[in-house]
Amino acid sequence: xxxxxxxxxxxxxxxxxxxxxxxxxxxxxxxxxxxxxxxxxxxxxxxxxxxxxxxxxxxxxxxxxxxxxxxxxxxxxxxxxxxxxxxxxxxxxxxxxxxxxxxxxxxxxxxxxxxxxxxxxxxxxxxxxxxxxxxxxxxxxxxxxxxxxxxxxxxxxxxxxxxxxxxxxxxxxxxxxxxxxxxxxxxxxxxxxxxxxxxxxxxxxxxxxxxxxxxxxxxxxxxxxxxxxxxxxxxxxxxxxxxxxxx
Numbered sequence: 001x002x003x004x005x006x007x008x009x010x011x012x013x014x015x016x017x018x019x020x021x022x023x024x025x026x027x028x029x030x031x032x033x034x035x036x037x038x039x040x041x042x043x044x045x046x047x048x049x050x051x052x053x054x055x056x057x058x059x060x061x062x063x064x065x066x067x068x069x070x071x072x073x074x075x076x077x078x079x080x081x082x083x084x085x086x087x088x089x090x091x092x093x094x095x096x097x098x099x100x101x102x103x104x105x106x107x108x109x110x111x112x113x114x115x116x117x118x119x120x121x122x123x124x125x126x127x128x129x130x131x132x133x134x135x136x137x138x139x140x141x142x143x144x145x146x147x148x149x150x151x152x153x154x155x156x157x158x159x160x161x162x163x164x165x166x167x168x169x170x171x172x173x174x175x176x177x178x179x180x181x182x183x184x185x186x187x188x189x190x191x192x193x194x195x196x197x198x199x200x201x202x203x204x205x206x207x208x209x210x211x212x213x214x215x216x217x218x219x220x221x222x223x224x225x226x227x228x229x230x231x232x233x234x235x236x237x238x239x240x241x242x243x244x245x246x247x
Contacts, residue, residue, distance in 0.1 A: 017042045019215060020050055027052045028209070031062040032086035038111035041080060047219040049082050053206055057199040061168055061243050065091055068166060070140040075099065076127045076153060077145035077170075078109050084121060085112030087143065096121035099131075132159050139165045148175030154183055156190060163190045167244040174228055174237050183242060191244040198222065198239035 020037055027035045030052035037045065048054040065087075073093040075084050078100035088096065098109060098121045106123050113120040124131070127146065132153060142165050144150055150169050156162040167187075173179045184193050203221045210217060219225075223236045 016045070016047060016050060016217065019047075019213075019217065022213065023050075029053060030056065030059055031090055032082075035085060035089045035112075036115045038108075038115040040111055041108060044080055044108065045082065046225075047217060048202060048206060051206060051209055053202055054082065055198075055239065055241075056202055056205070057196050057239070058168065058241060061196070062086075062090060064245075065141065065166075068140065070166075071095065072137065072139050073097075073141040073143070074139055075121075075143045076149075077147075078123065079105060079145070081105070081109035081112045083143060084109055085116065085118070087141075088113070088118045088121065089116065091141075092119070093141070097124060098122070099124050099127035101126045127153060129158075135159070135161050137161070141165065142167045142169075144168070145170040148172040151176045151179060151182065154186065156186060162187075164246055166246055167191070167242075169242050169244070171240045171242055173240065174230070174235070180240075180242070183244075187244050191246055194243040194245070196241040196243060198226075 020042055025037050027033055027037065027049075028051050033052050037050065046054060070091045070093050072095040073087060073091075074097045075087065076099045078084050078098040084096075084098045087093070096119075100106060100109065100123065103125065109123055110120060112118070127149075129152070139161050142162070144153065144167065146153060150172065154162065154167070154169065169183075171179055171183075176182070180195070187193065200222050206219070223238065226237045226239055227234050228237055229235070
């Protein structure tokens with residue numbers, strides 16, 4: 001059992017690295033709690049990722065994955081490896097493919113697996129029609145964040161395996177008009193569809209942890225943490241997601 005400690009002063013710090021050290025190099029909260037953070041990601045991870053509160057609106061969805069028999073999984077948009085490592089840590093799929101266009105990110109993704117002694121996924125480049133058409137076997141889980149390319153990559157009539165695939169995607173309606181209607185129509189016969197939106201209490205949760213530790217760390221708060229460039233103008237955007245669960 002965890003023992004309660006007496007109230008004692010905590011040294012005031014203002015660096016993410018010091019915060020990571022307080023948690024013994026592990027993600028603090030959420031479904032990926034306990035996952036070890038590689039040193040080469042200390043300066044790259046956001047504060048919300050370190051605390052395990054990143055896109056916390058998806059936490060119930062990740063919990064639901066434990067009820068599914070996920071043997072084969074694909075991530076499109078591997079980025080810094082936070083989600084790929086988290087999925088491996090949580091459900092350990094037998095076959096796992098991670099697509100990431102930026103090859104500089106591949107080493108970051110791999111570092112999570114070395115740090116946590118997890119089986120590495122196959123790390124690939126760009127996801128496109130060609131490699132999606134190659135899949136013939138069932139894919140149990142597809143997590144996709146591809147800056148608007150979901151319009152092209154999510155099509156069960158073209159990629160037959162998607163009819164039996166549970167899908168978590170970040171929507172980018174700022175890039176693609178009528179995107180929610182388009183994706184919903186394509187999957188309405190085969191999937192239960194749930195829309196999920198950013199948790200705007202995330203900042204309060206982060207601040208509660210920082211205040212409890214007497215820490216002063218600056219970080220981009222809602223809504224300034226999400227934005228795109230449109231017609232040479234910085235436009236703030238909200239986070240929206242869709243969970244497509246097989247019927």
